[in-house]
Amino acid sequence: MTTDNQLHVAIVMDGNGRWAVARGLPRVAGHRQGAQVVHDIVAAAPGLGVTALTIFAFSTENWKRPADEVSYILHLFVAMVTKWLPELVSQHVRVRVIGDRGALPPDVRASVETIESRTASCDGLHLNVALNYGGRAEILHAAQAFAADCAAGKASPSDLTEDRFDSYLWLRGEPAPDIVIRTAGELRVSNFLLWEMAYAELFFLDVLWPDFSAATLESVLQEFRSRHRRFGGS
Ligand code: IPE
Ligand code: IPE
Ligand code: MG
Numbered sequence: 001m002t003t004d005n006q007l008h009v010a011i012v013m014d015g016n017g018r019w020a021v022a023r024g025l026p027r028v029a030g031h032r033q034g035a036q037v038v039h040d041i042v043a044a045a046p047g048l049g050v051t052a053l054t055i056f057a058f059s060t061e062n063w064k065r066p067a068d069e070v071s072y073i074l075h076l077f078v079a080m081v082t083k084w085l086p087e088l089v090s091q092h093v094r095v096r097v098i099g100d101r102g103a104l105p106p107d108v109r110a111s112v113e114t115i116e117s118r119t120a121s122c123d124g125l126h127l128n129v130a131l132n133y134g135g136r137a138e139i140l141h142a143a144q145a146f147a148a149d150c151a152a153g154k155a156s157p158s159d160l161t162e163d164r165f166d167s168y169l170w171l172r173g174e175p176a177p178d179i180v181i182r183t184a185g186e187l188r189v190s191n192f193l194l195w196e197m198a199y200a201e202l203f204f205l206d207v208l209w210p211d212f213s214a215a216t217l218e219s220v221l222q223e224f225r226s227r228h229r230r231f232g233g234s
Helices: 016-022 027-044 067-090 106-119 135-151 162-166 214-226
Strands: 008-012 052-059 094-098 126-133 179-182 201-204
Touching: 008 214, 016 027, 027 052, 027 067, 027 214, 052 067, 067 106, 067 126, 094 106, 126 135, 135 162, 179 214, 201 214
Parallel strands: 008 052, 008 179, 052 126, 094 126, 179 201
Antiparallel strands: none
16 A cells, blocks of 8 residues: 555566567567666656556566576676666665575576665665566465464464565565556566555556656556545445
8 A cells, every 4th residue: 555655666567579579689689678678767766756666577487488588587687787786876776686586597696685785775766676576476485484483483373464474575565566567468467466466556558668668657657646546445
């Protein structure tokens, strides 16, 4: 839920492959252009009132893709964020990676840890990058961690509330997304933020992610402000 002036936007950045193929380029060219868009959106988001941005970069199902595309995406992301680090720090952006990082290549994992520690004390935009992330995996991981605490005598099943369960999620500490955007026209959530998006306002856009811009985000925010969120009330 939106609290105070917090505004959390989550994005399924889809359509990189189609963008590239439409130009006769290899799919990876779409991923590269898509990363550039991430850079521009991160820069624009705070000025549009966004306080947290959670972006889906690689899903637990994306391992089904050819190995060279998988490796390209995983390395591209951390390489780009590492390159932007001085700029991100000067913009006070705190970067956190959510997902099952145990399965990431060791060099990617090491870069993730550097990125997180270099930005840990930043108090501006919260940028959460979902890398090897799946909503079901996140819920399962939280359930296992809670069960382990119960077995160790640190928790008991009757303690479990929604807030307590939140504290076991990879995205813990972040208010639930107010807005979930999916680009590229598919009308599905593809295992993104299943627990957290319970009351998010959904936006399905036809625009491919590499064509997304600050102006696209601004128009989503404008429509969001005109929607009436009831949270089950009347
Ligand atoms: C989104 O673009 C990026 C990832 C899923 C990593 P896609 O690569 O899925 O692009 P399309 O859907 O094939 O166009
Ligand atoms: C969702 O896009 C995952 C990311 C954007 C990282 P996909 O392209 O993997 O989703 P499907 O396969 O169309 O459902
Ligand atoms: Mg896709």
